[in-house]
Amino acid sequence: MGLLSADNHTPRPSSQPDGGPDAPNLARPVTDLADPNPERRWEAALSARGEPTGVDAVLARLPVEPDLAVRQALFDALAATGGPVAARGLVDLLRSEDAHLRNEAIAALAELPDDVPDLIDTMLTADDPDVRIFTVNVLRDLRHPQTTAWLTRVIAEDTHPNVVGTALDHALELADPAMAPAALAARTRFADDPYVAFVCGLLLDRIEGSAS
The missing domain is CATH 1.25.10.10 (Leucine-rich Repeat Variant)
Known part of the structure; x- marks a missing residue:
């Protein structure tokens, strides 16, 4: 199953409405x-x-x-x-x-x-997988000390390949060794999903490379 691309937000313009004072x-x-x-x-x-x-x-x-x-x-x-x-x-x-x-x-x-941190648990367990994907995108930019733990949890536990794929994409930027067991579990859990398998491999290679 291919990854559903999440929305890309754009920088907020500071312009006022046309004709503003x-x-x-x-x-x-x-x-x-x-x-x-x-x-x-x-x-x-x-x-x-x-x-x-x-x-x-x-x-x-x-x-x-x-x-x-x-x-x-x-x-x-x-x-x-x-x-x-x-x-x-x-x-x-x-x-x-x-x-x-x-x-x-x-x-x-x-x-x-x-x-936001007080709401993350609720957001990551929303019934709608799109909301969970958007939550992962929030985590990418939140720069919170718990970001690695939250992303690892998504990779290890979420049941939707698109949510996990999005989390793996962002995990590549961190390549934290603590994510390795979750990546291995996701690769097994979504063995039939070529994208998840591919990104899991990238993440594991990056983790191994950073440790050598």
Whole structure:
């Protein structure tokens, strides 16, 4: 079975909506997130940065916001504010049918190293394998001390070859010797999957090479 490629998120632009003012009004109330004018919504999103009381409104606006610049500002506000409510809301967006929302949710979650770890266990056991794949992508960019342990767990235990294949891809960057038993187990577990077998071989070779 071939690996389903995960979404690739793109860097967040800092541009404002077309026709935006040179000097944004940084005191817009959160209620302006629903304003018909995208410039005012963008300014309201900027005003929401670092404001925990605005997190619910920002999360509610994201799925219905049509302007990409405003969306970016909303995601930036969540990443700048953080907290468990923001993190849980971003995790919920991993189930969205909108690829842009998923990609930017992955990027924003990776900027919340203090809030995301408490959710990783739940994310890695989600029923939807796509959510588990996106979680592995969050781990790639989270740069957390537990990243190796989490990836090793996925490789050793996950039942979906695409999830394991994604974890193996990221494990290649680490090539931690502790991953070797998990890679051997995955190669046995998915003996009929040529991609998993191939990446397991690459990982084991890289681990062996780093030890010599």
